Amino acid sequence: MEKDIIIIGAGPIGIACALECKKRQWDYVVIEKGALTNSLFNYPRNMTFFSTSEKLEIDDIPFISNNPKPNRDEALEYYRRVATSNKLHINLYETVNAIKKDGDGFSISTTKSNYTSKKVIISTGFYDIPKLLDIPGENLPKVTHYYKEAHNYALQNVVVIGASNSAVDAALEIWRKGGHVTMVVRGENIGERVKYWVRPDIVNRIEEGSINAYYNSEVIKIDETTIEIKTPEGLITLDNDYVVALTGYLPNFKILKDSGITISDDDKKIPSYNSETMESNINGLYLAGVICGGNETHKWFIENSRIHAKMIANHIEKDFK
Template identity: 50%
Template sequence: MQNIVDLIIIGGGPTGINCGIAASEAGLSHLILEKGVLVNSLYNFPVNMTFFSTSKLLEIGNTPFISHGDKPTRREALEYYRRLIEKYKLNLHLFEEVLSMQQNADQVYHIYTSKGDYYAHSVVVATGFYDTPRLLNVPGEDLPKVKHYFDDPHPYVGQKVLVIGARNSACDVALETYYKGAEVTMAVRGEALHDKVKYWILPNIENRIKDGSIKAYFNTHVLEIRPQEVVLEGPNGVFTLENDFVLAMTGYQPNYAFLRKLGIEIEPEGDCLPVHDAETLETNLPNVYLAGVVCAGARINKLFIENTRDHGEMIAQRVKEKLVEV
């Protein structure tokens, strides 16, 4: 058998990095496996995005997060996590997707990836939720004009854009594309925008809707997406709109298919939580842990980077204790 590391961490986002730092500080050998780029989810955030949290609340590894404003930008965050990898010399493999996992008879986990096989006494799953958008499940959703992620407003200059959603992302995207010259319409399933929209965004979007700059259809959902139009249904029945792009800001969820593939059970009702002990973060699989926002299941607004910063240390200490017992 190949060398066995103490801890394999699936996911190279902020939580995965935090777990790697905690493992290193605890004297545990580790390997972080990331299927995309470093902090892949943050990399795919809008180019000009500013975090809602302050840099102080995002700090990990006792390393200052330096930003030029009260709230850091995406660019500053990417630089911060690059510095952490370099500072702690973390064992990180990028562009290496975990395909499956099984526990051998000697209780060691065998991890199969797109580039090789690895063995570990313990495993942390820190895959977040941003990679798996909530789909509309309507005809035409697979058309190239439909985007579940927003990067930059420039492509939508002079275009007819339908923004779907009622939360922060949808409102932010509607405003940013409107200010850059798009003809923006919003489709909102409820009777109003979500009451948790950030206080500095809500008045602005409400005023744009009120003055007609942005057209909003409430109690409305999408029936079909076509190459040059969309079919909607609202209080007055079915209607169509000319359309160039659909920006579906409908939220995200954990990659449940991947979790099940690993053998982690999912609660069938409520928040669809991946089964785990809230005190130890250990799942139904012995020595396999969850860390970060994935712990909250479908309630993606419950946990964030800033209130899961202790997960890495919690798991590292438990792994170390178990290894000592062995």
């Protein structure tokens, strides 16, 4: 299939890019390996966004929510309605295998088809590849790197690893549903970037002893019934039923490297792109959204990267005239 634009990733920024293509009557398709807004779909069911609803809007389409800060279900409904009401061309459950520069354009192969296009936009986010602990027992069924809801953890001994927003939300919700929660935190305290209305809650629960916490600590071994933690006071072993390891996620660096995009050699692993046009070091291949931050996944989010769609479209438009 021949297209003007191939957009990889049907998250909010991919949808915003599709809207810009539709306005300009370009022949485009969005290719997504999972569900529509797959990362948001995999968020915890009761998650509330840090941003207010107007900051999550794309293309000036109003986002009406019941509260100033919308929840996961409201966001799914909003982006789903934007996609369906605008009749955007989106192929779901189709994985991109390769992106190759082919003359002035690109060849893209997927699990379902082969495409050629003049331009490619990668907006794949970062939520699909968890940062692994690389410790014995991590592959046990009782260990998960994603958290959906608390009910199955009621009356269970649960270790939550991490101190980010997702870890704090999980720990509080599991505790409130009757789970016995222990947090294992690599740093000295709960993360400073935790939502400002949630951080005092978790700090108070820890201080009063409702939730146990081990700081400057790390899990070194997991087995069927226990977990071993390295703490400043030495090794300890706790009875354990479940481990919720919310240690962060990584962008899909492989798709970037395989397509020829240069990535910085340091720990940040920032991909190469022009900050004014969002074009990578490969002519005609653009980056949009969280993927631009490499390992610094906290730098880009919906409200400050939705502008990427217009920046890319404005730059492409010069070539298409």
